[in-house]
Amino acid sequence: MILILDDTENLRNRFDIEFLFEGKYKQTCQLIDKKPYSREIMQLAQNLTNFKIICHHRSLRIKKEKGNNTSDEDISKLKESFIHLINEKKIKRIEFGRDMHTNFSAKTIDKKLFYTNLKSFIDFYISNNKLELRILYYGENYEEIEKMTLIDKLIDEVRITDVSNFKNNQLIHDGLKILFPDKEPLNIIKKWNNKELRKKEIIQILIDNL
Amino acid sequence: MNNTYIISDYTTKLKGLISDLEIPEANIIGREDFTNEQECHDWTTKVLKNKHIEKLIIPLSLPTDAPVINTDGLIIALHIRLNYELEILKRLVPIIFLSNFPVSKIIDKNKNVFDADNNPQNLIFTKGIYFSSFDSDDIKTTIKGTKPCLQEEYKKNVLNKLNVLRKATIGGHDIANAWGCFKLAQVVDLKDKIFELDSISKHLKQLYAKYLICSNESFKTERRIDLEPIKCAGKKILFIDDKSDEGWGDLMKNIFKGAGDNFVFVDSAKYKNNETKLFHNFDGFITECRSHIGKEWDLIIIDLRLNPEKEDVDNEMISPTEFSGYKLIDEFLTKNEGYQIIVSTASNKIWNINAALERGASSYYVKESPEFNYSVSETNKHYENFKKDVQKCFERSYLRDIYKDNQQLFLILNSISSSNFVNEIKNQLSLAYSLLNDASSDIQFAYAYISLYMIIEFINNEYYTKTSDDKWEILGIGNLLDWKWNTDSNTYSTADVEVIGNKPPEWQKFAGIYYQKWNMTDHNFIQQLYFLITKRNGFVHGDKLILDKQDKSGKFLNHDIYTNIGYEKLFKHIKTIIGYL
Numbered sequence: 001m002i003l004i005l006d007d008t009e010n011l012r013n014r015f016d017i018e019f020l021f022e023g024k025y026k027q028t029c030q031l032i033d034k035k036p037y038s039r040e041i042m043q044l045a046q047n048l049t050n051f052k053i054i055c056h057h058r059s060l061r062i063k064k065e066k067g068n069n070t071s072d073e074d075i076s077k078l079k080e081s082f083i084h085l086i087n088e089k090k091i092k093r094i095e096f097g098r099d100m101h102t103n104f105s106a107k108t109i110d111k112k113l114f115y116t117n118l119k120s121f122i123d124f125y126i127s128n129n130k131l132e133l134r135i136l137y138y139g140e141n142y143e144e145i146e147k148m149t150l151i152d153k154l155i156d157e158v159r160i161t162d163v164s165n166f167k168n169n170q171l172i173h174d175g176l177k178i179l180f181p182d183k184e185p186l187n188i189i190k191k192w193n194n195k196e197l198r199k200k201e202i203i204q205i206l207i208d209n210l
Numbered sequence: 211m212n213n214t215y216i217i218s219d220y221t222t223k224l225k226g227l228i229s230d231l232e233i234p235e236a237n238i239i240g241r242e243d244f245t246n247e248q249e250c251h252d253w254t255t256k257v258l259k260n261k262h263i264e265k266l267i268i269p270l271s272l273p274t275d276a277p278v279i280n281t282d283g284l285i286i287a288l289h290i291r292l293n294y295e296l297e298i299l300k301r302l303v304p305i306i307f308l309s310n311f312p313v314s315k316i317i318d319k320n321k322n323v324f325d326a327d328n329n330p331q332n333l334i335f336t337k338g339i340y341f342s343s344f345d346s347d348d349i350k351t352t353i354k355g356t357k358p359c360l361q362e363e364y365k366k367n368v369l370n371k372l373n374v375l376r377k378a379t380i381g382g383h384d385i386a387n388a389w390g391c392f393k394l395a396q397v398v399d400l401k402d403k404i405f406e407l408d409s410i411s412k413h414l415k416q417l418y419a420k421y422l423i424c425s426n427e428s429f430k431t432e433r434r435i436d437l438e439p440i441k442c443a444g445k446k447i448l449f450i451d452d453k454s455d456e457g458w459g460d461l462m463k464n465i466f467k468g469a470g471d472n473f474v475f476v477d478s479a480k481y482k483n484n485e486t487k488l489f490h491n492f493d494g495f496i497t498e499c500r501s502h503i504g505k506e507w508d509l510i511i512i513d514l515r516l517n518p519e520k521e522d523v524d525n526e527m528i529s530p531t532e533f534s535g536y537k538l539i540d541e542f543l544t545k546n547e548g549y550q551i552i553v554s555t556a557s558n559k560i561w562n563i564n565a566a567l568e569r570g571a572s573s574y575y576v577k578e579s580p581e582f583n584y585s586v587s588e589t590n591k592h593y594e595n596f597k598k599d600v601q602k603c604f605e606r607s608y609l610r611d612i613y614k615d616n617q618q619l620f621l622i623l624n625s626i627s628s629s630n631f632v633n634e635i636k637n638q639l640s641l642a643y644s645l646l647n648d649a650s651s652d653i654q655f656a657y658a659y660i661s662l663y664m665i666i667e668f669i670n671n672e673y674y675t676k677t678s679d680d681k682w683e684i685l686g687i688g689n690l691l692d693w694k695w696n697t698d699s700n701t702y703s704t705a706d707v708e709v710i711g712n713k714p715p716e717w718q719k720f721a722g723i724y725y726q727k728w729n730m731t732d733h734n735f736i737q738q739l740y741f742l743i744t745k746r747n748g749f750v751h752g753d754k755l756i757l758d759k760q761d762k763s764g765k766f767l768n769h770d771i772y773t774n775i776g777y778e779k780l781f782k783h784i785k786t787i788i789g790y791l
Contacts, residue, residue: 009488009519009520010519059483099245099246099247100245101243101244101245101246104277104278105277112327137278138278144319145278145279145319145320146278148279148311148315148319149277149278149279151310151311152271152279152310152311155310155344156223156310156344159344159345160223160226200345203310203343207310207311207312207315210311210315210319
């Protein structure tokens with residue numbers, strides 16, 4: 001189950017998320033789009049293991065109970081311990097916010113990007129029972145972008161490595177495996193050597209095959 | 211390479227390149243991480259403002275060792291091209307992007323990744339943008355061939371080719387607020403002060419706002435000094451706006467600086483979350499706004515939509531009478547119809563404004579919106595109209611006191627009785643006020659005056675009856691005596707002679723009630739009433755001799771019947787008279 005906590009006003013008008021309220025998406029993803037009361041947060045905390053990932057707005061505002069003397073400080077502590085508990089239970093957590101810096105390692109993401117890619121992310125989860133965070137960050141064609149990243153690194157390596165050392169360079173091998181999955185990297189390198197290709201020509205071949 | 215600079219993240223990849231290109235250490239601009247567009251704007255301003263950069267190299271993917279390739283370099287370049295804080299020539303520095311991929315692959319492979327609002331990929335096809343691989347020879351060749359886009363080509367070959375849109379995730383209210391505030395500040399010579407406010411500048415540093423500002427070059431450059439600031443000394447002004455803490459409070463305080471401490475705004479910051487700028491206690495805000503109802507304001511400016519999170523929602527039709535600002539206007543006017551209210555709004559929907567005007571607001575001010583990127587001269591006209599409206603409100607603020615006094619008079623009259631006579635006076639007070647409220651021409655003011663005067667005739671009619679011997683009996687008192695002005699004693703007196711025959715003048719009948727029934731002795735009061743009634747007669751009978759009567763200095767004594775002044779003089783007497791009933 002995926003949990004999303006976002007009390008942004010008019011969320012449904014601002015983002016295309018109607019799908020979350022229908023069929024399989026509703027069963028897979030729970031959206032809490034109202035500021036939760038402190039007791040609701042405590043209930044969620046007790047059932048954290050139901051969730052594979054928790055995505056929340058960076059502010060994560062919590063409402064005080066009516067007639068309860070909960071102070072602002074208590075609310076702030078509750079928020080901290082809720083986040084601490086998620087981390088402790090090793091449940092994946094993503095923070096999103098308007099114009100937030102999108103950082104895959106820090107697990108922060110711009111809210112618009114988050115909602116843009118959310119459907120594909122859930123679709124993948126439903127089909128493969130696997131959370132593929134790269135879909136949230138790079139979209140459906142994340143594999144394409146990753147491939148480009150590897151080729152980019154491959155080209156860098158080709159540029160800085162002497163042609164005679166290509167055969168010993170693991171990064172070049174890895175890149176070639178990605179770009180030419182059906183061919184043996186060493187054979188490719190040999191072929192280049194035999195043809196006495198210059199680096200520029202090699203790079204052009206790599207780009208042409210992207 | 212003396213004036214060629216490079217944005218670097220000091221990775222090995224770039225270090226070697228910089229060395230090969232022999233770029234001096236001083237020409238390396240350290241890349242920073244940005245969490246938002248505002249930071250990127252400020253950074254580009256900082257690094258470009260005081261440097262003479264002839265060519266700028268930017269790696270397309272930043273940082274160059276990012277785990278996943280990106281096109282963030284384009285965003286930095288876009289911020290440079292649209293940085294209105296830089297001279298145009300600096301904005302147009304030729305930019306050489308470094309990428310291992312040709313443009314066609316970048317566009318093709320990233321097509322689903324480019325930001326759909328800012329469309330940074332469009333920049334690639336503008337003049338002054340070049341691409342090179344990371345090969346130092348390639349870079350050198352590219353650098354040699356670069357030419358800047360000329361200043362005169364900026365619009366055609368850069369701006370017109372971009373497609374920067376308002377972010378769908380950002381409510382229009384925020385940016386429109388900042389835009390409207392800054393535009394107004396511009397024509398009152400406060401733009402620098404307002405731009406210093408983070409709440410304003412953070413919105414104007416968004417690419418969308420930057421794009422609009424650059425498309426309207428006079429936006430930032432034109433300077434103007436308001437030669438005729440609003441005269442408001444001694445005036446009491448109330449300003450209610452949910453964005454008062456985000457520029458508008460400061461701006462209006464400066465516009466109405468002549469009012470000093472008599473300019474009051476409800477500090478919305480107290481009721482908002484500091485970070486999100488959203489209300490956490492909107493009810494508290496409205497309660498504070500309500501606490502000002504009933505006070506003596508000469509002008510009230512109220513924003514129509516005080517709770518934008520609920521009232522500024524795209525594609526949602528909300529009746530204008532549901533807006534919190536409208537409701538507040540209604541509450542102010544219910545207390546006192548004479549309040550002079552200017553409704554301000556960022557909405558250009560005429561039906562929203564009309565609803566407020568129909569309810570009784572005096573005028574409106576539409577905050578400029580980025581959707582209409584007006585020139586400074588247009589903004590200026592807009593402001594001049596606002597100033598005129600403000601002056602008109604000040605001129606008409608007497609209505610507030612007259613309305614308030616009318617309400618007091620109603621209470622007095624209600625305590626007397628509910629007779630037809632009392633009801634007649636009440637109706638006449640309302641009618642006269644209504645005519646005064648609507649009066650804009652000389653004749654209309656005179657009609658309001660005549661209408662008010664009718665109350666004296668009502669009183670005379672109520673208290674007199676014609677006797678069988680042709681005299682005028684003051685009911686329960688005796689017959690009307692022949693009151694005359696005695697120039698020696700400057701008083702009214704009578705030789706106990708009763709008035710007989712033809713209808714005596716109204717002033718004399720009233721003098722009879724005043725002296726004989728009420729036993730009052732203020733002769734000046736009756737003398738002034740005599741002048742006031744004569745003035746009315748002069749107008750009704752078209753008697754120029756009366757109307758154009760002048761004092762020794764040549765001042766027209768009776769022309770005030772054509773203004774609110776005449777009404778106010780008569781009203782003062784009517785108030786006293788009703789107190790005697």
